[in-house]
Amino acid sequence: MGKATIRDVAKAAKVGIGTVSRVLNNSPKVSLATRMRVLGVIQNLDFHPNNTARLLSRKIRIHNIGVITPPFTNYYAFADRLRGVQRGLAQTPTDYELTLFSVSSLAHFDDQLALILQVRNVEGLLIIDMDLTEMQVDALRQAGIPFAGLNHFRGRSWTCIGTDNIEGGQLATEFLINLGHTRIAYVGDDFPPEYGWPTGEERCAGYKSTLRKHGIEPLDELIRLGPYDYQSAKTRTFALLDLPEPPTAIFAMSDFLALGCIAAIRQRGLRVPEDISVIGYDNLELSFHTGLTTVSQHLELSGELGIKYILSMHGGAESEPAAAPSLPPQSVIVRYTTQSISAA
Amino acid sequence: MGKATIRDVAKAAKVGIGTVSRVLNNSPKVSLATRMRVLGVIQNLDFHPNNTARLLSRKIRIHNIGVITPPFTNYYAFADRLRGVQRGLAQTPTDYELTLFSVSSLAHFDDQLALILQVRNVEGLLIIDMDLTEMQVDALRQAGIPFAGLNHFRGRSWTCIGTDNIEGGQLATEFLINLGHTRIAYVGDDFPPEYGWPTGEERCAGYKSTLRKHGIEPLDELIRLGPYDYQSAKTRTFALLDLPEPPTAIFAMSDFLALGCIAAIRQRGLRVPEDISVIGYDNLELSFHTGLTTVSQHLELSGELGIKYILSMHGGAESEPAAAPSLPPQSVIVRYTTQSISAA
DNA sequence: CGATTCTGTGGAAACGGTTCCACAAGAATC
DNA sequence: GATTCTTGTGGAACCGTTTCCACAGAATCG
Secondary structure, three states, X not given: OOOXXXXXXXXXXXXXXXXXXXHHOOOOOOOHHHHHHHHHHHHHHOOOOOHHHHHHHHOOOOEEEEEEEOOOOOHHHHHHHHHXXXXXXXXOOOOEEEEEEEOOOHHHHHHHHHHHHHHOOOOOEEEEOOOOOHHHHHHHHHHOOOEEEEOOOOOOOOOEEOOOHXXXXXXXXXXXXXXXOOOEEEEEEOOOOOOOOOHHHHHHHHHHHHHHHOOOOOOHHHEEEEOOOHHHHHHHHHHHHOOOOOOOXXXXXXXXXXXXXXXXXXXXXXXXXXXXXXXXXXXXXXHHHHOOEEEEOOHHHHHHHHHHHHHHHHHOOOXXXXXXXXXXOOEEEOOOOOOOHHHO | XXXXXXXXXXXXXXXXXXXXXXXXXXXXXXXXXXXXXXXXXXXXXXXOOOHHHHHHHHOOOOEEEEEEEOOOOOHHHHHHHHHHHHHHHHHOOOOEEEEEEEOOOHHHHHHHHHHHHHHOOOOOEEEEOOOOOHHHHHHHHHOOOOEEEEOOOOOOOOOEEOOOHHHHHHXXXXXXXXXXXXXXXXXXXXXXXXXXXXXXXXXXXXXXXHHHHOOOOOOHHHEEEEOOOHHHHHHHXXXXXXXXXXXXXXXXXXXXXXXXXXXXXXXXXXXXXXXXXXXXXXXXXXHHHHOOEEEEOOHHHHHHHHHHHHHHHXXXXXXXXXXXXXXXXXXXXXXXXXXXXXXX
16 A cells, blocks of 8 residues: 555556656646546545656756764754854755754664665765764775764774864863862763763863873862753752862863853852853854853864765775865863952 | 666676676675676776665655755754754654755755755755745645745745744833833844845834834834844944944844844943843744843744644645644743843 | 648656576585 | 586566657648
């Protein structure tokens, strides 16, 4: 059922297949009577034309690039990357389309990837903020689909376009230390996080190593890990504020969580940055508007470079992949949520 | 050229087409020597398999819904809507994919639409923040593609999922008047705006009618129209502040512009809301984080209802379109950028 | 009234892959 | 040495449309 073809329709309406096709395409050369009869049969049989056959017959080739997107928390980080992808695509005069696959869990990601591999309806793949297993990488290579991750993970054998998270963690921590802070808390996600990406772990490692470099021992009570959401970041910040000796600065693993921290601090009647400094990570467009000090990781640019990389791969020889594009160095964008401890 | 088929490859490699297909699909039942020879020929001829033929032959049917997105200003409004679309799709257990078409100008929009109609690679269409001409509507209906606009325009013959902009304009203005303001400025886009949507015009109409209802004559010097961008909103706000008698409140046509207004006011050393109140329109997630008072227009929900509407259309009879879903009434979300004039 | 156009219509061939059956030739088995 | 099994291969048939050519019958024309 539901598998009616144009031939079934033709038979049922006692016309030729050409006539059915003409009706479907609103060709004027069909008499009204015939047209009505055919349309009736189409309704009856619940016939839906198969677009694949249509495209094949018309010799239309469609090219599209898949974009795999993580679940919905921190949507703006994804949005900033996607904007870059669209911008990059618009700058290249090609007829590629963008197909969005959204993923609701790690298992679902695996399914989606398997489906994409099987159907192969995509000539390139951009994977936002998710990690790949070696098996998945092999499968992708096998299938000859150019792909890149939009993010950065250390030591991966595949192209990741993003900035180094350990370095970024060091940068943020160094910045706070230079401001005179020594009691610096870290608010981030669990290890291993739900979606298997080591981003938070790396940023935290950068935080710890920098503290040690300056002779400060990282304290467990100042490192608050948990689910990656706004509410939870608030809760963990409250816990920090309840400490006998609260931190004077917080490094949040992302701007999204940083906003949760700030909300919690203000809710307690404390001021940012006068009482506590907060630095985030991402430099979302959102963070410009909220005046958040943060580490810029060139989200939008990563999307733009990513799509261009994919497009460059597809034209030519797949044996020698184009050099992975690299982003400019990340840096601390100083705004209004951090200040020197001596100024307090 | 570039049009090599599997048969060309077979001929050139002196093998059967079945063998070529087996090489392409990594079937184990091909001897190494043959495989290498075929791969060589594939490289030589620059052969790329036609995926449409593949899908047809494998009897795989792909269903996708197109999403047309406006240019890149105010990307977060689009992102909030898109998030709703993805959420709605995830809630429905179907195998639809989402294809993104981005549009860079009105002419480009027309081209894109024509292309979509011609190729018909899409079984439903969600049009974000763009208006359609009657011709375009007819063409879409003709093609039998269910579609909906994510926004709201008065008196359109097609389904628009959004909240009424005149009402919203009234709501915002009424709110400011109730706070005691009488010198209320409006900052919005040009009429007719670049992309042909009357959103700004309608909001401004609501603003004017509400002023008049309260016996206040709208003043040209307080109505500042111009390009839809952040910088320009700042410039226009500076002009308002330079007036002999500046406004005590500003109604910005969108949260995005409102943030520009606020930035300008603060840059002059004035305070929001103590010196000037600002209300926006949209209730982006961003606006929650910036503490902006605004009119909620249920952006995310519009996406969710939109995709569900499209999906419901496609299953059943196209003759009787499902009732267009309607959003809950909009309301003013009071945050921290507005206050009573007497409190100053 | 026969020749010519026009209007609808039927259906074979084509689009470019996959799949399945047939089969050759060498290897393994008895 | 005859039989069976295995491995690799060739190519027809098929997927579901569009398109083009052929053609019947009605209308128009000289």
